[in-house]
Amino acid sequence: MASLRQTPTALSLKANLLSPSLCLPKNPFILKISVPRRSFTGVRMSATVAGSYATALADVAKSNNTLDSTSADIEKIEKIFADESVYDFFANPTIDAEKKRQVVDEISKSSALQPHTANFLNVLIDAKRLDAIKDIVKEFEMVYNSITNTELAVVSSVVNLEPDQLAQIAKQVQKLTGAKNVRIKTVIEPSLVAGFTVRYGNGGSKLVDMSVKKQLEEIAAEMDLGDIQLAV
Incomplete structure (x- = not known):
C-alpha cells in the first residue's frame, strides 16, 4: 500500500507495486518525504511543504518521461477540486480513508489520470494532506514552469x-x-x-x-x- 514515511533525506521517490486492495492501475510509486503529519485544521499548507509534494510528483513524471501529461493531469485535478462539494468530501477528517480511495479510483478512471498521478492522490490521503491539494497544484505549476x-x-x-x-x-x-x-x-x-x-x-x-x-x-x-x- 502506498504510504508516507519519515526519512533522513528531504525527498526520495521509488517505483513500487501497490496493494491490489486499492484497485489502482499498475506502476504507482511510494512517496518518502520528511514532513510533519497533522490532522485537518483548515490552515493553509506552507509553500515549503506543498512544494515538496509538488516536486515529488514532478520527479516521478520526469523519470517516466510524462511531465507534460502529468501537468495535464494536474489541470484536471484542479478543475475537479474547484467543486466545493468534492473538496469538502476529501477535506473532511471524519470520512473513512478507504471511502476516499474509492472515490479517487472513480475520479482516476473517469478522468483518465496516469497511474502515478492517481497513486499520488492516495499518498495524500494516507498522509492526511489531500485538503491541501489546491496549494500543491499551484506549487506543481511553478515546478513544471521552472523545469520547462x-x-x-x-x-x-x-x-x-x-x-x-x-x-x-x-x-x-x-x-x-x-x-x-x-x-x-x-x-x-x-x-x-x-x-x-x-x-x-x-x-x-x-x-x-x-x-x-x-x-x-x-x-x-x-x-x-x-x-x-x-x-x-
Missing part, C-alpha cells in the same frame, strides 16, 4: 476568446518574457465588461489590462469622478 522554461499567462475575459486570439497573446507574452514556452490559462470574469486582462510573471505580478472596465475607470478618473461608482 514555461511562462504561465492567466487570461481573464467576459467570454471565451478564440484560439487565434489566445495564440497572439501567447506570442506577445513570449516576447515580453523571453520564455521558451508560454502556457495560457483562461478565466471567465464578467466584471471586466468587455476586453481581457493578462497576468504573468512571478505569482502573476505583471498585468496587461485591455478591459473596458479599466477604460471606464480611467475616464472616470480624468473627469474627477473617482467617488462615483460605475454601474457595470
Whole structure:
C-alpha cells in the first residue's frame, strides 16, 4: 500500500507495486518525504511543504518521461477540486480513508489520470494532506514552469476568446518574457465588461489590462469622478 514515511533525506521517490486492495492501475510509486503529519485544521499548507509534494510528483513524471501529461493531469485535478462539494468530501477528517480511495479510483478512471498521478492522490490521503491539494497544484505549476522554461499567462475575459486570439497573446507574452514556452490559462470574469486582462510573471505580478472596465475607470478618473461608482 502506498504510504508516507519519515526519512533522513528531504525527498526520495521509488517505483513500487501497490496493494491490489486499492484497485489502482499498475506502476504507482511510494512517496518518502520528511514532513510533519497533522490532522485537518483548515490552515493553509506552507509553500515549503506543498512544494515538496509538488516536486515529488514532478520527479516521478520526469523519470517516466510524462511531465507534460502529468501537468495535464494536474489541470484536471484542479478543475475537479474547484467543486466545493468534492473538496469538502476529501477535506473532511471524519470520512473513512478507504471511502476516499474509492472515490479517487472513480475520479482516476473517469478522468483518465496516469497511474502515478492517481497513486499520488492516495499518498495524500494516507498522509492526511489531500485538503491541501489546491496549494500543491499551484506549487506543481511553478515546478513544471521552472523545469520547462514555461511562462504561465492567466487570461481573464467576459467570454471565451478564440484560439487565434489566445495564440497572439501567447506570442506577445513570449516576447515580453523571453520564455521558451508560454502556457495560457483562461478565466471567465464578467466584471471586466468587455476586453481581457493578462497576468504573468512571478505569482502573476505583471498585468496587461485591455478591459473596458479599466477604460471606464480611467475616464472616470480624468473627469474627477473617482467617488462615483460605475454601474457595470
